[in-house]
Amino acid sequence: MYSVFKLLPANRHVSERLVAQQMLSIKQNGFIKSRPILVNKYFEIIDGQHRFEACKRLNIPVPYAIIDGDTMGLTIALNTSQKKWSLIDFINSYAGRGLDCYRRLQKFEDKYRFGVSSSIAVFLQNSLHASTEIRAGKNFKINEQAEDIAEFILGCSSLPFFKQQSFCRAVALLFKKAKPEQINLLRARILSVPQCYSMDQYITAFENLLNYKKRGSNKLTLLSK
Numbered sequence: 001m002y003s004v005f006k007l008l009p010a011n012r013h014v015s016e017r018l019v020a021q022q023m024l025s026i027k028q029n030g031f032i033k034s035r036p037i038l039v040n041k042y043f044e045i046i047d048g049q050h051r052f053e054a055c056k057r058l059n060i061p062v063p064y065a066i067i068d069g070d071t072m073g074l075t076i077a078l079n080t081s082q083k084k085w086s087l088i089d090f091i092n093s094y095a096g097r098g099l100d101c102y103r104r105l106q107k108f109e110d111k112y113r114f115g116v117s118s119s120i121a122v123f124l125q126n127s128l129h130a131s132t133e134i135r136a137g138k139n140f141k142i143n144e145q146a147e148d149i150a151e152f153i154l155g156c157s158s159l160p161f162f163k164q165q166s167f168c169r170a171v172a173l174l175f176k177k178a179k180p181e182q183i184n185l186l187r188a189r190i191l192s193v194p195q196c197y198s199m200d201q202y203i204t205a206f207e208n209l210l211n212y213k214k215r216g217s218n219k220l221t222l223l224s225k
Contacts (some may be wrong), residue, residue: 001062002056004203005037005064009096012089016202022054036063087134088116094137101140112150118168122149127169145175155187161195170202178221181211 007014042046045052046067055062087091091109094102109119118122120130125141131141143149150170156162156171175185189209203222211219 001104001181002052002062004043005039005062006042007049008044008046010209011045011049011093011096012187013092016048018050019053019057021087026054026060031060031063036065038067039064040088041066041068047108054128057085085135086116087131089138095135095186099137101142102134104142112154114150114153114163115170117165118163119167121165122146122153122172127172137182145172149175152183152187156190156193158191159193159195161179164195166196166199167202170206171200173199173203173222177218178210178220182220186210189206 002036015121035048037049038046039051040046043064043066051060077088088109090101091106094157095106105119105123108123109116112119114122119129120134123146124130125143130140149168153162153168153171156167159167161167174186178186186206186209191201192209193205196205207220207222
């Protein structure tokens, strides 16, 4: 009975919390038949995957309706009108559709667990308008130094703020502008970096540590003046 239905890999991940809420609602009020789950002709669930999962666990019939149209477009439109999609929802969706840069970003975040905003700051070559581009499903360039930057950040785990987005963005800029020996010097002095509230403040802290006792043209400038 349930095996005919399929979850779309491009849909957002099933939330155990939402399934539990649906199960409780069905137990208390029954399934509202005016809100059947929506599927395409292949019985892929476009809308109602949490209601489907609740019915399956309660071992009750699943009311459904078959609709035509752009499956992915309908999925996003229906879901975003109910509950705003987060960035990770969009990333998982486009990764599920096979877009390579999103699949690689997904794997990067799964590996390093920086949090999606910090992972984006490290992984994308240009993260200035990343949120807008990701929501639109646009392809993006991957920072070739992303793995090296991530390992540097992991090496800063003694700092309680090492996963902070502004810190991660500052480290990404450091790798873009500094020489390898300067990066290694900062790595050795990293415990002296104070917690800051913006990328620019972290950059200033990096510059102060790297330029200690240096004068004039020997000083490193990471931010354009």
